[in-house]
Amino acid sequence: MAALPPPVAAIRLAVRRALTRTPEHATVLVACSGGADSLALAAATAFVAPRLGRRAGLVTVDHGLQDGSAGRAAAVADWAATAGLDPVEVTPVLVAGRPGGPEAAAREARYQALVEAAHRHAAGTVLLGHTRDDQAETVLLALARGAGPRGLAGMPEERELAGVTLARPLLDVGRDQTRKACAALGLTPWEDPHNVDPSYARARVRSDVLPVLTGALGPGVLDNLARTAKLIAADTAALDALGRSALADARTADGGLAVPVLRDLPAAVRTRVLHGWAREVGATPAALSHRHVAALDALVTAWHGQGAADLPGPVRVTRRGDTLTAARRPPGRVHA
Numbered sequence: 001m002a003a004l005p006p007p008v009a010a011i012r013l014a015v016r017r018a019l020t021r022t023p024e025h026a027t028v029l030v031a032c033s034g035g036a037d038s039l040a041l042a043a044a045t046a047f048v049a050p051r052l053g054r055r056a057g058l059v060t061v062d063h064g065l066q067d068g069s070a071g072r073a074a075a076v077a078d079w080a081a082t083a084g085l086d087p088v089e090v091t092p093v094l095v096a097g098r099p100g101g102p103e104a105a106a107r108e109a110r111y112q113a114l115v116e117a118a119h120r121h122a123a124g125t126v127l128l129g130h131t132r133d134d135q136a137e138t139v140l141l142a143l144a145r146g147a148g149p150r151g152l153a154g155m156p157e158e159r160e161l162a163g164v165t166l167a168r169p170l171l172d173v174g175r176d177q178t179r180k181a182c183a184a185l186g187l188t189p190w191e192d193p194h195n196v197d198p199s200y201a202r203a204r205v206r207s208d209v210l211p212v213l214t215g216a217l218g219p220g221v222l223d224n225l226a227r228t229a230k231l232i233a234a235d236t237a238a239l240d241a242l243g244r245s246a247l248a249d250a251r252t253a254d255g256g257l258a259v260p261v262l263r264d265l266p267a268a269v270r271t272r273v274l275h276g277w278a279r280e281v282g283a284t285p286a287a288l289s290h291r292h293v294a295a296l297d298a299l300v301t302a303w304h305g306q307g308a309a310d311l312p313g314p315v316r317v318t319r320r321g322d323t324l325t326a327a328r329r330p331p332g333r334v335h336a
């Protein structure tokens, strides 16, 4: 018997690890664009899932943004059925009319469609094909825009969306491996034109930045960036847990915050408490910036009788004695 090509073995192992975290007899769906990453993921899942007693299907989303997208989706679905995946679904989505740029709108439509497909098929988990290279790109982009630790933590291995677990089994697998695995299995991946379109920052990082970095610093850079994300993710999760427990300690009976509990906390924990509480009292999460949290923090650590801190929502936070209290802000005032 011919030896299993190492990239195929590595991807199957990564999928096996992810599937063993799902309940026995569970249904999982692979989100597959037909690109090398998710095609290699789907092929590995088709092989591993039945051997672990899991049922594996595939969903391919047709964004309708490029000529031939319906044909691409149909070809992926045809292949999936021959690979033994079941159920197999092509899901068309409407991207136009959603908020944000075209990339963000397509992503939002895609995740919504994936979650709805999971609900339809009683699948608790959707597998995504993001690789170590995608993670390295994410970390670099986050670093460049000053995203802070939450951005530098990169994409999580697992996250929950509307009751569905989105899992990324290939975060430790290189993109070169998924291409090699497809070639070894005789699969021809679809080449997404967006991946090489220089109007996308991620495509420029992929084509211009990473080759320079690996050329100058060695091929280990990709692993190191992805490992950095993992380390920061673990630290961030620990600080988030401390923040949640400190918030529970600091919350007063009437929903305010007790300043004496906050004062001596490390800044990284205190700002998390303030951020979490601000959301609880109605501040709009997407508009809540580090400036707003800094204004709340000043009410605790740089108190000199200053006025209220205004948050998007609109919410006004006032310090009375040793307590922070929140109220709906009177309409008609523009906040700083």
Ligand SMILES: Nc1ncnc2c1ncn2[C@@H]1O[C@H](COP(=O)(O)OP(=O)(O)OP(=O)(O)O)[C@@H](O)[C@H]1O
Pocket: 030, 031, 032, 033, 034, 035, 036, 037, 038, 039, 059, 060, 061, 062, 063, 110, 127, 128, 129, 130, 131, 134, 192, 195
């Ligand atoms: N049209 C789609 N239908 C279903 N899943 C998709 C689709 N597009 C992307 N995905 C999922 O999201 C993951 C990330 O996609 P993205 O386009 O950001 O990265 P990529 O590196 O180009 O991935 P791929 O090589 O698999 O297309 C994919 O691996 C796949 O799991």
